[in-house]
Amino acid sequence: MTRYFIGIDVGGTTSTVAIGDAEQRILLVSDQFETNSALGPAPLIEAVIEAVLGGVENLGGRPGQIEMATIATPGPATLDGVLLKTPNLKAEYWDRFNIRQALQEGFVARGIEIPVRYIGDGQAAALGEYSIRSGHLQYDEVQRELATDEKLRSLFMVIVGTGLGGGEVRDGQVVRGMEGRAGHAGHLLLPEFAFRYEHDRKLQVGNAYSTVESAVSLTGLTHQLEYRLTLDEWSNHPFHQQPGTVRDKAKRLREMATEGDALAQQLFDDQARALGIALLDINYLGDYDQIVIGGGVCDLAPEVRERYRLHAEASYRAHALDGFRNLDRFEFSACGDAAPVIGALAHSYS
Template identity: 30%
Template sequence: MSRPDIFLGTDSGATTSKTGGIWASNAAPISNHLRQSSTNSQAGTAAVVSGWVQGVIGFLEENKLAWSQVRGVGLAIPGPYKRYGVLDRTANLPASFEGWDFHNDYAAALAQAAGRLIPLVSGNDGNYGGVGEAQRVRGDKKASVLMLAPGSGLGAALIDQNGLPLDGDTLAGMEAGHMPSPLHLLGGIRPFRCGCGRDWGCVEAYTTLSGLPQLLEEKLPKYPDHELARSTKPSKEKVFALRTLAQKGDALASEIFDFQARAMGLHVANLAMALDPEFVVIGGGLMDPESTTPEFRARYLRILKESAWPYLFPAQRDTLKIVPASLGELSQAIGAALVALYSARQSK
């Protein structure tokens, strides 16, 4: 008796790589448990590829699956790219990775591990996360879906009515985290530094973990008696404390995340004017039920919506649906697997 076909997805983030998969027959997740490990980017590209392959091997073993069942693999990795499968200078990965042909390296490593060629597709991690979330949020409905996922950086994707992401002519489509923020609507805050090198105040710097050190520096003088103002801990440790403090009602931390929600709301309105989606999915760690409380998530989404609404067209105010992501950390790995599946269907 033949074993069912599967498609796998590798999600390579700046710090953590994850492996997931779907059944070919119905595109349902094989497991809600991701295989996770350090991306290990500081050790170089070969170490990263080795980790991806070990993630696949571990996922197969954990779910009692075999290489013979694998019909394709998708790889989600941050852009931008020089060309398909080749990195350009990426904000959250080492500068030495520029020019890395990750697609060919991973394809070769998969072939060696499987003993045969495995079809591989690769693309922007934000785009692929959007593919996964879009399948969930719209069901059988034909509608476009915008996804924004604040994490280390800002993942962004527009998924068309066929379930595929907008890549753009140079594969830089929907690098929306590096669009400029409307700083005049955010209290005239200064342009923050961004890892991408732009100096115009990238949205990513005001909405994600990467910008929190600068945002904390900006807001902390208002709270001279705050524990973080007195603390001698490194900035990184202070930043990681903010989410917990906000969920306890701390005024400084709440102000910071309220600011991030306003910045994201304005960005949603800006993108809605250009892309006109029916659904906007907000993902990332802030919407993760295992990391934040229902009250925190509800407050963030409320402020986001209130900030976006005045700048939407009247018809959009009646139809646009802003919802939290439902796949959580599964989204990018599952989305990568779905693109591999869709690509296989198109090639037949």
């Protein structure tokens, strides 16, 4: 009888489920489904459980065959899954809420007594990427186009999105930290020269300015774009004639960069250079086998993505000690948006 292992990735508005078997083969990665966290914990937990049970049923299984589940969410959170003012989840519902315990109790209420584990989504993304690249999990949809490396032992992954998250795998194990907070790469501080303009440094993220996230994120791009559109250099830019907020326009920068727009290219070039400096700092501490870039930049057009990678690597090497300049290359995520849910599934096997 097949035993099923479950991974769940919860975001602010949508979630994803992955299901694997006892041979560590990924059988299903669901489409994103709505779990609007703004409505509070109860409907979210209910929607997640329904998705899990529906996925198992579609595979021909029954609830009693579920062995283990892991839930991943944006951090910060404790090791046990108590959320701590997570930016993507409304504090009035979620601050100090133990989402791991609530999910486990939700399964019990359905007569399904299984252990539920917790992992931060940045840590989960790194573990998911590592598990696929090293062959610890089998997922034909990705691995048919990826040469697995059974000798891979360490990896750091950054996830560039609305903010910037990160996660580490060391000696084949995800690093969670003393209290579950490891991997907050977005809150590292950058030097002044990582920013083109003084204005770009004045975006506060958490309790600090000049952070990696203030340079490398959709939030950072929005802040920078708003200022650049006030400069004479860009006074005739098409954005001035287009409707929508600055954030709406920032979301179009990938498309504009593909079309060769000079402002979009400048913004992504600056972001890549800042990221290269951040990844150098990270590698000074970790000395990793592989460094992976995930998140929205993976969706850039191939030629724009290659330009981004080369700028990031050039910035890394320009500031690196000689012993760290032998970096082969940065890799873009093989798992894409599925990396966190794959990592949550991988954590269920540990």
